[in-house]
Structure formats: C-alpha cells, structure tokens
Amino acid sequence: MSGVQVERAPWVSVLGSIADDFAARxxxxxxxxxxxxxxTGVHHMHAHSATLWRQAESSLRARIDELELGSIS
Known part of the structure; x- marks a missing residue:
C-alpha cells in the first residue's frame, strides 16, 4: 500500500511565510x-504590540489549517 501525497496549494507557503513574519515581529x-x-509606557506599548502580533500569527495559522482541511475534502 503506497502513501497518499497531498500537494500543498502555493498560497499555503505564502501565508505560512507571512505567519513566520508575524512571529518574528x-x-x-x-x-x-x-x-x-x-x-513604563514604553514597556506596556511593546508588550501590547507583541501580544497583537502573536494573536495575528495564531489566527493566521488557524485559518491556514482550516483552508487546508477544506481543500482536502
């Protein structure tokens, strides 16, 4: 029995790269x-910004997973 290989759509790697960029930010x-x-205000600003970038990354990765699952069905 041979393994089934699913090709990833080109947009998956692009969105994955964007998520990686969000993680770096x-x-x-x-x-x-x-x-x-x-x-200090500076400390709070950077903490808040980091949180927003992490949330954006997490949201994007979750959406990528949803789209990949939808394309397999």
Whole structure:
C-alpha cells in the first residue's frame, strides 16, 4: 500500500511565510519590551504590540489549517 501525497496549494507557503513574519515581529517586540523598564509606557506599548502580533500569527495559522482541511475534502 503506497502513501497518499497531498500537494500543498502555493498560497499555503505564502501565508505560512507571512505567519513566520508575524512571529518574528512579535519576537522583536518582546525583546524591546524586555529592554524597557517595567511599568513604563514604553514597556506596556511593546508588550501590547507583541501580544497583537502573536494573536495575528495564531489566527493566521488557524485559518491556514482550516483552508487546508477544506481543500482536502
């Protein structure tokens, strides 16, 4: 019995690259947050920005998974 190979649509790798970019931006914001003095506006701004980038990444990866599952059916 041979394995079934499913080809990934070209948009999957593009969206995956965008999600990777979101993750890199979140990491950059986390590093800035860690360098800022806790309790300051700068610290809060970078923490909030990192959270938003992480949420965007997570949402995009979930949507990619949904679209991939839909294309297999």
């Amino acid at each position: 979140a990491l950059a914001q986390e590093l800035c947050r860690d360098r800022a003095r806790p309790g």
